Amino acid sequence: MTEEIIIAGFGGQGVLSMGKILAYSGIMQDMEVSWMPSYGPEMRGGTANVTVILSEEKINSPVLQEFDSAIILNQQSMDKFEESVKPGGVLLYDPNGISKHPTRTDINIYKIEAVKEAYDIGNTKAFNMIVLGAFLKIKPLVKMENVLKGLKKSLPERHHHLIPMNESAIKVGLEKVETV
Amino acid sequence: MTEEIIIAGFGGQGVLSMGKILAYSGIMQDMEVSWMPSYGPEMRGGTANVTVILSEEKINSPVLQEFDSAIILNQQSMDKFEESVKPGGVLLYDPNGISKHPTRTDINIYKIEAVKEAYDIGNTKAFNMIVLGAFLKIKPLVKMENVLKGLKKSLPERHHHLIPMNESAIKVGLEKVETV
């Protein structure tokens, strides 16, 4: 099994850390993982994306042109990555701020109103965990227990008290994801 | 005709400019010339030497291991260059400050008491011109008129009044050189 994922959105949306938690979760169940971010000069309002690969085999290229799944969190990223989902693959997006919705018919499209849900649970920082939950519903690549272990590993000790909050955000995502 | 000459002595004895005048004289009679100095960090009391080649043909290597003529002005240079005179070649030296006189028998050895002569004519700066005169007596490579033209070329304008003095020093050399 190899899953090749792109997560893309604005800087500040927690794109990179979502990818990191996913990757750490993979490690927790002994998978091979790679996490390759786009990187650039510090400039607010820019876009950020990360390629995450989870695999049972050794991973060769960490840089990809096509993906099994795309998690898309703003319009620029939609423009850039909709085409790069493999036929039959998954596209998950948050419709907030999306003006041109995806149009492909050869892929499976899902949406999660994560901005809204985060607002509703009164924790805008949980946004990315809600998205992660949604994705794990569609692609249960890693077990919840391993996600929690991954969270623990990727958060510094002093933030471990936030884990339960993250867990419930993930659950919101698991519940609220919709097929388009 | 190609003449390969090494001139060697202390820094400050005018070794380099003697070579330069010789080379310029060559140019004045349309010869090819090259002048290649040893160079090093500025340090008083060091040795200086220059390889001068005068030729009717194009000169290839400006750096040589063997010479037709060696003009030697201190003991260190004697130690270093006596052996590099080609058999049948010329070695001209000033015995002042020489403790080990040349011993080779397969070359023609000359001496010129240039320090003494310069002292006698009351012009220690003329030392190197006396040596040059001595050398030109042994090897009349360039005509006197061309030497004077060469002098003119190699001296800055403001020193041109010194040319007659240099000319008479050269003549002293022409006269006083001795076969050993």
Place this chain on the structure above:
Amino acid sequence: MAEILTPEEIIKQGEPVFVKTKLMTDNTLSYCPGCGHGVAHRITMEVLEEMGIGDQTIGVAPVGCSVLAYEFMNIDMQQAAHGRAPAVATGIKRLFPEKYVFTYQGDGDLAAIGTAETIHACNRGENIVIIFVNNGIYGMTGGQMAPTTLEGMVSSTSPHGRDVEMMGSPIKMTEMVATLPGVCFATRQAVHKPGLVRKAKKAIRKAFENQKDKKGTSIVEIVSNCNSGWKMTPVDSNIWLEENMLPVFPLGDIKG
């Protein structure tokens, strides 16, 4: 008697009293919201416009966030290697003495890697203007410590606060170069308040007038925020600047 006018009427009938200078291009600034570079750029270009020398000026951009200054300043510009803007400006000015030449540099650029170039251009009294934006950090590369980072200040390479024992004290380049005879004008300004912006602009004007009069090197330091690097909102960063940067880097003319 004047009626109460609507804003629309004022705009139509009134006079525009603040319009973007044409010496700034229409490209969107690449700077973070609230970053002081934008204002520093603008007032520099306003001075050139007011002096009518935009077409006779060659600017030198540094490596730092303002590396892209040439995208925003609508004049001929060169982008210099990190720290070398004063050398590049020297090369330009020596061969084009009739042109106006300025560098625009950050504190990492000018006070770390470019220390020698800064000091020697100043010592030679190169007839140029140096605009020196001191934000106490390496903005572009993600907020590392600069030579001007304050004692105790957190940055990505002083995550436990700058320890002056280990890392040295914040360096005051403008004071230092002011001691050199080649420097005719050295001043420290800021741009986070309207009044200060106007003062800073006057200082820049004076600097270019000095160049016109062939007086030597003028350096205008502008203490500015790097709200991204400092990890604050723009408004908070300006307050922090007042409270923390200005005591160490006090505003005012140092020389000339």
Place this chain on the structure above:
Amino acid sequence: MAEILTPEEIIKQGEPVFVKTKLMTDNTLSYCPGCGHGVAHRITMEVLEEMGIGDQTIGVAPVGCSVLAYEFMNIDMQQAAHGRAPAVATGIKRLFPEKYVFTYQGDGDLAAIGTAETIHACNRGENIVIIFVNNGIYGMTGGQMAPTTLEGMVSSTSPHGRDVEMMGSPIKMTEMVATLPGVCFATRQAVHKPGLVRKAKKAIRKAFENQKDKKGTSIVEIVSNCNSGWKMTPVDSNIWLEENMLPVFPLGDIKG
């Protein structure tokens, strides 16, 4: 009553009151006759000997005439790239804080190409000693202009005299670094007269004592002749030094 003794008797019966320190090797100095480097070397080594720290000291030689200092100073030494001695010394001292570390640098080395390294080592307050031999010229390479060359002074790259309009003014590095908090002691000395030599030695001693006490950077500038570069006899060069160098580079403590 004492008889009139012959010199031979004095030598035999008397006490040796001046003997070459063992921290200088027996190699013949490569310096020109009368060059100040020799005395500067010797008094530095005398200080180490008197403090008993020769075996705990690592010296850093520059590129310049004194590049060969390691042939003459009988201690462990490194030879640094041109201008980089303070960085090299920083590398040594940071990893060997218990050793004594000093650089020995010329004015071209320290004040031209090495400006940034000098200023930043001083700003960090590296706990080292910098011996800075200022002879107003590049001795080693044949007498080119240095940043410290005097106005109007002739050198091979200012053959018509240093024109400060074109080439800048002689730079006073010691004064400049004295303004930095990291510097605990900055002084200017000379070695062309017996009394001055003794004073200079005291200053060097103080510098090493500072290092012992972990006080930060000490810089001891020594104004010296380069009679070869200046094209004078050694005696004349020392007179010229008094009359021309010292007014621009006055002797005495600048800080500490």
Place this chain on the structure above:
Amino acid sequence: MEEVRLMKGNEAIAEAAIRAGVDGYFGYPITPQSEIIEYLMLEQPHLRTGMQVLQAESEVAAINMVYGAAGCGKKAMTSSSSPGISLKLEGISYIAASELPCLIVNVQRGGPGLGTIQPSQADYFQAVKGGGHGDYRLLVLAPASVQEMADFVDLSFELAFKYRTPVMILSDGVIGQMMEKVVLPPQKERLSNEELIKKYGSWATTGKPASRERNIITSLELKSERQEAHNHKLQAKYKEISENEVRFEKLNCDDAEYLIVAYGSSARISQKAMQIGREKGIKVGVLRPITLWPFPSDEINKLADQVKGILTVEMSAGQMVEDVRLAVNGKIKVEYFGRYGGMIPSPNEVIEALEQKLIGG
């Protein structure tokens, strides 16, 4: 103390340096490798092992700090990216000439000039032919994974001290910025000063005791004869390294009809290309040089007797291809494919290039 972590390549180097018992790191920030110094500063290794970390005023200062530290027999390192490495070249030449062991990390970005901060492999020539002046060599290791970023730190110092020579880890923005699983090596003790003096006191400047002659670290030689003798010594050492330290990895080479030669992140991509190629029925193998200098010339020469053609894949305009050609010496066709200026070749492009340039061509 072995430990599995998810880390960036840059972070892995930094953590591995602490664990390798490195004494000092000196660096200046530059993308895409600033995480190395940032990680170290955050981690405060002086509290863990006594390792010192200093942000220098410039790359030039940093490499000369390494010179000073290495001259004392200490384990010293620096890191930078392409333009910063160019600035270090005088210092690197000095270090090589003075035979000082140390580690220099180059996480390459696209050039020339200020270029881009995106990944690149265009400093190959600089690394392997000697970008600085004079006849010197760096021992160059090219990691292709975060694990190797970690592993090569200790290896570098082993080699550096074994041969008293500077070692370069030539990485790139992909390997520096990506995260992978990494098994961290156990903590090595730093040498105490006494141990250091015992091991390296014969040459390092550790303070001259009465019992030995003074130690001098220098690269100056006024006499040409002696300079040449010194250079002969360096060349002899380089020969020894060439004979003993060539490292490479071969994948699917046994039955290969075509060979891809690629290092670092290009090798990762080429492995995927190989998969695609094999699926298409093209018998292609990959040789991944791990040491770029010494280069696995003999192995490539041998493979040239077996395969029909070789393609090098590089994120440059074609540099390593010269060394492959020199190795093959005309036996078979050697072609190059690459993307550059921050662009990364895709596996599909690689296999297309192979088909076009070697099979179809």
Place this chain on the structure above:
Amino acid sequence: MEEVRLMKGNEAIAEAAIRAGVDGYFGYPITPQSEIIEYLMLEQPHLRTGMQVLQAESEVAAINMVYGAAGCGKKAMTSSSSPGISLKLEGISYIAASELPCLIVNVQRGGPGLGTIQPSQADYFQAVKGGGHGDYRLLVLAPASVQEMADFVDLSFELAFKYRTPVMILSDGVIGQMMEKVVLPPQKERLSNEELIKKYGSWATTGKPASRERNIITSLELKSERQEAHNHKLQAKYKEISENEVRFEKLNCDDAEYLIVAYGSSARISQKAMQIGREKGIKVGVLRPITLWPFPSDEINKLADQVKGILTVEMSAGQMVEDVRLAVNGKIKVEYFGRYGGMIPSPNEVIEALEQKLIGG
């Protein structure tokens, strides 16, 4: 105004620079090339032609001054020797990337490190493969006489402006320090600012008039696609230069059975060796590359069909030999002989090496 003089190679460069109408020289003293700046300072070219001469605070500053001046379309140059050139490499990479025409002179001395001040040719790789970071090339001219030192200055600027690319004169201590007869070229007028703007105003920063868009000199590109496109443009230019600007000299090659390839002072020595060889009955010819990049590969490849073996003679541990091998591509034996670290090979040694390595061997 042609004039015959006896001059050092270094002086010839300086005088030729004045006569070529160079606008500015920026340099820092270093042996064995300080005569260049010394001659200029003595000559006061600002009074003769308006040329400006400045002693910079360092080599780094000097090359960046050249960058600034060249960016204005001015004729700017610098010179140094090996360690100083290493310091310039970041700047050189910037200049190449920004496509600025200029001249860099390297009068090589023995390295690595501080090394010796005696002649050497060990910066060949640095010059021709790009010592700095990224994929760039210098057009490299190798003078073998004082006359060529003079002639190549104007030629360098012609080529530099034709291709908007930096040109290097790669000389050495022999050619720099020796005096020979030199016929000085006539004085070229310096361009007036108006002429300059007319010729180069399309790209140079000369002050933006209302009539054109602003000119920008930069090497930054945040988008990889655009950086790659820029690099493709550079590579296309380099290809064009390779096709058009190869220069070399052949001596006695027509009937040669053995070939010596050597440049600069080594070529002079090899000519003498050729004489000795011919006297001994060995049919040996000399090919002297005048451009080291682009390298006369085609010509050497052709000669490889004729001769039995090739010997390169270099004052290095063997660098150019790689380019000769690449040119020959395995056709015949290519061997290297050299002295280095400031030592100069003697003609006799050369011919002995030829006998041993190619004839006897």
Place this chain on the structure above:
Amino acid sequence: MAKVKGAIVVDTERCKGCNLCVVACPTNVIELNEEVNIKGFNYAYPKFHDACTGCTNCATVCPDMVITVYRFKPAKA
């Protein structure tokens, strides 16, 4: 008494919502909008436009040159 009146135009699409104009305005004319522009910033707008005196403070501190200021000086009655 002729009071000088001012008005501003904010180029909302280029505004980055940094809030600096808001704190710089002496008469509290400006606020950030709850809506975001295309770049996702809560852009500034003259909420209490009538209070504007045309002092240019807002435009002077705006790093992005987003504000144009107009002033109207009624003719003396």
Place this chain on the structure above:
Amino acid sequence: MAKVKGAIVVDTERCKGCNLCVVACPTNVIELNEEVNIKGFNYAYPKFHDACTGCTNCATVCPDMVITVYRFKPAKA
């Protein structure tokens, strides 16, 4: 009255004849020799040795560490 007496030893082969000791000696003890040493320098020697007080000035300024100074203080009578 016990006057301190001094004497110097010049390592003539290492002397570079710079003349600095000559001008530094308060009692004019030293002069340069007309003869040269092996390196060609007119080396220093104590021509008026009796005048030497052992003050060490000469040695202190000698760049080449060529001079050793001895002092003899007669016991008080």
